[in-house]
Amino acid sequence: MELEKFYYDNRIVRNFSIAAIVFAIVAFLVGLWIALELRYPSLNGPYSWLTFGRLRALHTNAAIFAFVGNAMFAGVYYSLQRLLKTRMASDLLSNIHFWGWQLIIVAAAITLPLGYSTSKEYAELEWPIDIAIALIWVIFGVNMIWTILKRRERHLYVAIWFYLATWITVAVLHIFNSIELPVTFWKSYSVYSGVQDALVQWWYGHNAVAFFLTTPILGLMYYFVPKAANRPVFSYRLSIIHFWALIFIYIWAGPHHLLYTALPDWAQSLGVVFSIMLIFPSWGGMINGLLTLRGAWDRVRDSAVLKFFVVALTAYGMSTLEGPLLSTKTLNSIAHYTDWIPAHVHVGTLGWNGFMAFAIFYYMFPKIYNTKLYSEKLANAHFWIGTLGILFWALPMYFAGFTQSLMWKEFNPDGTLVYGNFLETVIELLPLYLMRAIGGALYLIGALLFVYNIIKTATSGKLVAQEEAEAAPLVGEYKKHKGEHWHRIIERKPIQLAIWSTIVILIGGAIEIIPTIFVESNIPKISSVKPYTPLELEGRDLYIREGCNACHSQMIRPFRSETARYGEYSKAGEFVYDHPFLWGSKRTGPDLHRIGGKYPNSWHYNHMWAPESMSPGSIMPKYPWMFSLEGNDGSLDISATQKKLQAMQTLGVPYTDEEIANWESTLNKQAEKIAADLNKDPNIDVEPNEEIIALIAYLQRLGTDIKNEPTSN
Amino acid sequence: MISSGIEIYPLISFILFFTFFILMLVFVFRQDKKHIQEMSNLPFEGDKNPLQ
Structure with a gap:
């Protein structure tokens, strides 16, 4: 032909x-x-x-x-x-x-x-x-x-299946998690609230890791590792099992981000079981990648590309063993909210993703520029500095995670917390945070060597923009031979492959999410929980704007160490008006769910102006732009408040039309009250229209509604 | 509190996955060896100058 x-x-x-x-x-x-x-x-x-x-x-x-x-x-x-x-x-x-x-x-x-x-x-x-x-x-x-x-x-080679599954799943995840009601051009509210929002978010969040940082990179692995090692993949059969098992199981694992939270128990358990099962396909993939290098180990010593692949695959293996272990309730109760989680994540991103990317670029650039890599020596130096960077990043953070967790949970014989002040547990970690930054700097230095090497490689050759190739065309209908295996049909028919992949990834999400959204008994209502006032809602949006949830959780788990520190544990019914949920995933600072009423308004005022004045040694930044002081205009923008309330009403938050019509007087009244209270302090001079007032209103409301619950039940 | 038969979901999930996995294993191991070899060599087809 x-x-x-x-x-x-x-x-x-x-x-x-x-x-x-x-x-x-x-x-x-x-x-x-x-x-x-x-x-x-x-x-x-x-x-x-x-x-x-x-x-x-x-x-x-x-x-x-x-x-x-x-x-x-x-x-x-x-x-x-x-x-x-x-x-x-x-x-x-x-x-x-x-x-x-x-x-x-x-x-x-x-x-x-x-x-x-x-x-x-x-x-x-x-x-x-x-x-x-x-x-x-x-x-x-x-x-x-x-x-x-x-x-x-x-x-279709297996790499392409991974690309297709990636495309389908990321589309599904992105669309469902991003369903939001626009209020203005740059402001929207999630249509889901509280527990449901949390579940959809972590179904998305976990699978962003799975289908953006893992499956496409595995596809690349199945192409580039065999190419760089110049030998076919260790087991093509294993790669088929790897593919189907991985995409089936991964989609279920999201709830392990929400263990011991207000998420219904059955959903938590499903998340745990499927997360543990994930070890098998993940390790299947890792072993398949590493064993592809069988017989080529002598070349690993000289080839920077292969070295990067080996460490990337090892990091993949480590983080996919660690992930399932962290999903068990026992380890999760220790590690969640601590620095252990960023350590786990960075072994994955710096080790697996970063090193895969570097290896692929070191392989590809000489090919597309029809030249040789400028310096293998420099690439090897990059490898060693980068590896050292990962270790310096992760090890201090593991140590920080254990330290934090132990300090949070330590009790005196009389039943009080040894470190009752959260800040004591933060100050302990500062040297470790510095070491982590050094690790990051090392990784960056390695990457700069890489950039130099790639620029030199590119300039020593010329881009082959159009690379000539030859192949026979596909002609006519493929004649299916007798007794042909069903899987070969799928390998020939991309559309069927895509449809099957879609079904496989939809099962897990559907079984977990649909009942949580539609079965009302999953989220017991609490009658005393009421919607936020207009001022509190604006305060909540400031909390979102400043990204407070990056360091503060709003989810107290039902542990003695947490209820002793923060108060009553968080209930699903408390979040029904939270569009979006703000549970957070990390406690660099303390949980804030029961912060309402814990301190006077003036404490919050001073704390937001200069955290160290209230909490010496605090690592929280100052927020002077929320104050109309020292020439700054810190007025609260209320141009969209009414629209925000209407949007919330559309989403099912029970604001009456009257409440919405009177939003401005309600807001002003509450703001004036807080300002008047603050101005009693001789050192404070605040206007009711400053942003800080709205933020204080929100913080003082947090977690207080259940205290008004009738005691009859 | 649970009244809508929600406890059936974990069971459904287990049965679904177990069946799926076993069927997949059976099919994968019944695959023809020659075909498997062809598939694993796909990345090397059309290479004019195979790697060093």
Whole structure:
């Protein structure tokens, strides 16, 4: 049969690679900055947009969607064309995908520091950007599926299954978790509330890790590790099992982020069981990757690419063993809310994602520039510095996690907490936070060596933008031979593969989420829990704007150590009007669910102005922009208050029309009352219209409603 | 408190996964060896200059 000549598009691969590398450095720099802020809290100066609360979201989004996202696209566009023996279906779609994605990243980089945030982790971007993400993601999918349809290779290699499953699942997750009601152009409320919002968020959040940071990278592993080792994958059978088992199980595991919370028990248990089962497909994949290097171990010594792959796979194995263990209720009760979790996450992102990306770029750049890597020695230096960086990052944080947990739970013989002041447990960690920042700096230095090496490599060659290739076309109907295995049919039929993958990933989500949303008995109502007042609602939006939930939880677990410290444990019925939920996932500072009424208004006023004045040694930043002091205008923006209340009413929060009509007088009355109370303090001079008043109103309301519950039951 | 038969969900989940997994194993291990080999060699097809 006559061979057809065609050209691989290397330019798009190069573009995504450059974007990934640029944003990698940005993500690492922001990470280093916020790590230092936890040690030196005044680093942000007077600037709100430099605080930990706002930049933490920028760091996570940059690392996940800008760095790993662009690296994934680069790898997918490179391998997909070669595995299908065809050029990408449409250069136009490739370019729209590329530029659209970069615009989204720029929009995120501007809006997040400005405080435009939905507060939902890894989904902080506001609704216009959410829509843009969905559109660009569809463009990527259309381009990929179209390319698959015009392929010259009949069977789809396993890497492509991973790409397809990634595309489908991320689309489903993103759309369902981002259903929100817009209030203004940059403000929306999640349609889900409280427990339901938490479950949907962690179904999304966990699977953002699973289907954005794991499955596409596994697909890349199945292509690039065999290519770099120059031998086929250890077991193709295992890769099939790996694929189906992984996508089936992963989607169920979200509730392990909510153990001991107000989430219904049955959903927690399902999350635990499926999380533990995840060890098997994950390790199957890791072993398959590592054993692909069998017989090539001698080359690992010299080849930086292979070294990066080995450590990446090892990090994958470590974090996928640790993850299921952390999902058991016993370990979770110790590790949740502590620094153990960031340690776990960073072994995954720095080790697995980062090192996979570096290996792939070290492999790809010489190929697309038709040259040799500028310096293997420098790449090896990068490898060692980077590995050291990961260790310096993770080990102090493990230590910090254990320390925190033990200190939080230690009791005196008389039944009181040994460290009753939360701050004592924070100050203990400061040296460890500094060591973590050093680890991050090392990793960044390694990455800078990488950038230099890649630039030198690129300039020593010339981009082969159109790489010539030849293959026979696919002609006619494929004749199915007798007794053919069913799976071969799926391997030939991408649409069927896509449909089956969709069914498999929908089962888990559906079984967990649908009953939680529709079965009312899951969330027992509490009659004394009432909607927020207009001022409190505005205060809550300030809490979201400043990203307070990045460091403070609002979910007291039913442990003696927590009820002794914070008060009554949190009930599902207390959050029914919380659009979105604000349970948080980390306690760098104390839980705030029962903060209401704990301190006088003036304490909060002084604390937000200068945390150290109330809590010496505190690592919380100052919030002077919420005050109309020293020439600053800290007035509360109430231009959208009515719209906000109406939006809440649409979402089912029982505000009456009358309450909404009278919002302004209600708001003013409450603000004046708080201001008058504050002004009794001779050192305070505050106007009712300052933001700090709204924030105090919200904080003082938190967790107080159940105290008004009738005692008859 | 639980009145809507919600305890059936964990059971359904277990049965679903178990059946799915066993069927998958059976099918995977019945696959033809030659085909498996072809599939695992896919990344190397069309290589003009295989790697060092």
